[in-house]
Amino acid sequence: MRLKLVADETNWDFFGRLPITLGFSGLMFVGAILAFLFMGLNFGIDFRGGTTIRTEARVAVDVGAYRDAIAPLGLGDVSISEVFDPGFDEDQHVAMVRIQAQGDEESVRPETIQAVQAALRSVAPQIRFISVESVGPKVSGELIMTAIYSVLAAIAAVLVYIWLRFEWQFALGAVAALVHDVIITIGLFAVLQIQFDLAIIAALLTIVGYSLNDTVVVFDRVRENLRRYKVMDLKEVLNVSINETMSRTLMTSGTTLLALIALIVLGGDVIRGFVFAMTFGVVIGTYSSVFVASAILLKLGVKRDWSKPDGEAGTQFADVDA
Amino acid sequence: MLQYPLWRRIVVIGLVLLGLSAAIPNLFYPRVELHNDAAAAIEQFGSTPEREADLSAWPTWMPSSLVNLGLDLRGGAHLLAEVRVEDVYEHRLDALWPEVRDALRDERDAVGAIQRLDAPGGELRVRIENPAGMGQALAAVRELASPVVTLTGMGANDIEVAGQDDVITVQLSEAERVATDDRTIQQSLEIIRRRVDEVGTREPTIQRQGERRILIQVPGLGSADELKALIGTTAQLTFQPVVTRTTDPSTRPAPRQELLPSLDEEGVFYVLEQTPVVTGEELTNAQPSFDQNGRPAVSFQFNVTGARKFGAYTAANVGAPFAIVLDGEVISAPRINEPIPGGSGIITGNFTVEDSTNLAVLLRAGALPAEMTFLEERTIGPELGADSIEAGRIASLVAFAGVLIFMALAYGRFGLMANLALILNVGLVFGLLSAIGATLTLPGIAGIVLTIGMAVDANVLVFERIREEVRAGRGPARAIELGYEKALSAIIDANITTFITAVILFLMGSGPVKGFAVTLALGIITSVFTAIYITRLMIVFWFERRRPKTIEV
Secondary structure: OOOOOOOOOOOOOOOOOHHHHHHHHHHHHHHHHHHHHHOOOEEOHHHHOEEEEEEEEOOOOOHHHHHHHHHHHOOOOEEEEEEOOOOOOOOOEEEEEEEOOOOOOOOOOHHHHHHHHHHHHHHOOOOEEEEEEEEOHHHHHHHHHHHHHHHHHHHHHHHHHHHHHOOHHHHHHHHHHHHHHHHHHHHHHHHHOOEEOHHHHHHHHHHHHHHHHHHHHHHHHHHHHHHHOOOOOHHHHHHHHHHHHHHHHHHHHHHHHHHHHHHHHHOOOOOHHHHHHHHHHHHHHHHHHHHHHHHHHHHHOOOOOOOOHHHHHHOOOHHHOO | OOOOOHHHHHHHHHHHHHHHHHHHHHHHHHHHHHHHHHHHHHHHHOOOHHHHHHHOOOOOOOOOOOOEEOHHHHOEEEEEEEEOOHHHHHHHHHHHHHHHHHHHHHOHHHHOOEEEEOOOOOEEEEEEOOHHHHHHHHHHHHOOOOEOOOOOOOOOEOEEEEEEOOEEEEEEOHHHHHHHHHHHHHHHHHHHHHHHHHHOOOOOEEEEEOOOEEEEEEEOOOOHHHHHHHHOOOOOEEEEEEEEEEOOOOOOOOOOEEEEEEOOOOOOEEEEEOOOOEEHHHEEEEEEEEOOOOOEEEEEEEOHHHHHHHHHHHHHOOOOEEEEEEOOEEEEOOEOOOOOOOOEEEEEOOOOHHHHHHHHHHHHHOOOOOOEEEEEEEEEOHHHHHHHHHHHHHHHHHHHHHHHHHHHHHHHHHHHHHHHHHHHHHHHHHHHHHHOOOEEOHHHHHHHHHHHHHHHHHHHHHHHHHHHHHHOOOOHHHHHHHHHHHHHHHHHHHHHHHHHHHHHHHHHOOHHHHHHHHHHHHHHHHHHHHHHHHHHHHHHHHHHHHOOOOOOO
16 A cells, blocks of 8 residues: 555646735735845844854853853843753853944954853853854855855846746746745744844755655646647646646655754754755745746646657757656 | 666676675675774884784775775864965065175175065065165165976066165065965965874875865864864974163164063063074974983984084084074073084973974974965764764664665565665675765764665656556556666656755865765665666566566566
8 A cells, every 4th residue: 555645637627716815915025025125134143243152061051140150241132042952951051142343343352252261151050162253244245245146147047948948928927937936934923033144044045945846746737738738728728738747746746855854953053044944945935936936827828839840958858868 | 678788787787796796795894994994004014923924804806995985984083274475475575685685786786785675464664865866776686586486487587676776675476476485385384284294193184275275184083172282383483683682672672673571470571683504494304302400302413504503603603592493482592602613502491291292293204384274174083983973873773774665675686676776786885985985974874874765766756657667558568668768867857956956065065074975976876776787686686587577666
């Protein structure tokens, strides 16, 4: 007996409640933008400059005492948070201390770090400093720009590729879906105030890749079915295609989620934000390839006569098969 | 019948074996590392019994390339420094001044007396007494220009000379600046490398980044501060004539003189001639030693020209003090008791043994051509890296097991074949990482785990397609063939788009993120390869032996 996530033949109507699903996506999208504008992202030092110190002690972390110890140093905005992870030992207590960039200094002065370490030792004598990272305002400004450029470049590259391989309507649908995924993920980070650093940008780009992967598989089937069912209603063609690829979609999302959940639980706290972004991205990427990309394709319409030479686009790789 | 030509079978199996053999050393990481370190040590310092013993920890005929562990996994210090290339422009112009002066003196009849003016950074300004001679003066100074030899600056001169009223302005041309920047960075890289090597740590990364930045990563070093102390010091050593000694910090030095603080004595300043007699560049050697009172000191040896200049100067100035200046601070200002012709000397000061050792290292490695600003610094403790590796290992194993079980349940025999392919796939990723000498970072491990999840996608696409064909009533061989054929365009399109994003990540990302991009991209390549060629080969082997009448996918 096989494990089957969906029945062999499904015949679900994915566009029956188009106003509701598109409306839901629209609401999430607007909500994400509002969250970004009004709550803002909790930028890490990569993007805003400053210093983080990771501490480890055998006794429990007393955030208040840490704060009181550092306050007299007059370093401006200091945030202290305890880190929890199922992988830690019983008596392993980890905290992250984040200090804002000091004036217009590029990198932090050693004296500043030594002062902070001495202050923390005064409240927790056994404390150890596991890592110290400092980024100057100059670099952090550049990193933000590079991050924005790289996400835009990825989206543009994909737009062009899909346009070349399919039709412009497909490209628009796919890009709408991945902009939707990226914006909503950013919005979620704003709402949950999870630290947003360079690794999260990497996660966003992976989401772009994954969301697209999924959308392309559906579109590939749509293209094939458009050739097969020349007179069928576009909505029907889309529904048939999505139903036919549903089993694969859920299998792949399933295995990917399995791997990601293993990482979230067991992969340690350092990359948890990164993995969380990807996990959310896989879920929303799967959703959007049906309810955003295909829905937009339905709204835009596509040319129906695929028998002409450019219908070759889908089979030009056929002769390289093994 | 399923077609799979013999040559293709051989190539596919050969590639897999090659990839896996490249991955094998990583299973024995500590032993292979011991072997590699020993091999490097024997290469450099010759053989000892201990090194030979370490060398034999791993057979020499086996592949021995390992995946480099990134700083976040191994622990160590990371610095991003920006070189202040403007400093060098100033030095260039200072060095040009005597030539300009001599050139204008030759034209004294037309130009009259000349005087160097204070000028903003990057400019040399000279006032001439007689503005009528400006034309001749400019011509004389322009004679000093020499062509720049770079690819971009063909035909350009190194200096630009302009005259207004009675002032001549000399500055470096754009082409010369570019060339100078390049040279400065190259020199800085070289000197940083020498300094880091003197400390003797393994596999430091020292590379140029962008126009004027240098990235330095030293695994296993205690902290970024240590690294900064080592490479942040310019170590510009000069021997300058002393004009006076003073305790008044507001003393205004005369033109071409400068006021510098003493290193040891609080509140003491020296007025010095700005042009040094000799500089650290003319040192051939420096060693930590002790002076006649048994205090730590640094002894040094000049090269021939340095020795001659130093000898001539000391002979002409017996009884006068001269200052030994390091990075703008006067270490000491001894009196010249007698001429020093041999070109060797000793620097004393308020040193500890550690100070004198460090100073000797810095002097031996040479001075940095310009100061550096540190834009980014990171210290990662080794235990954090070890924890990350451990967490990554457990997460990968669990992810692996989960996906294997899932696939077996969903696709039965075919699932098992995909599983075998998946295991080979991860082996191939490691093999490729080792072969190209890529660096594995923590996000890189996440990339591998993600690959484990996504790698089955291509197989899933094929299997689902075969299922559909079987359901449509095709025979087993035909269904398998059509399944592969029809799934191919989806596999290619889906993976190329993901690959595009991985490439962009690689181009734009830095450090750990780059590591993620690398594993993601390699994972895409190997997963497409395993799905299209390896699982298919397995299916063909199975099919040829069993010749099933029906298949269940």
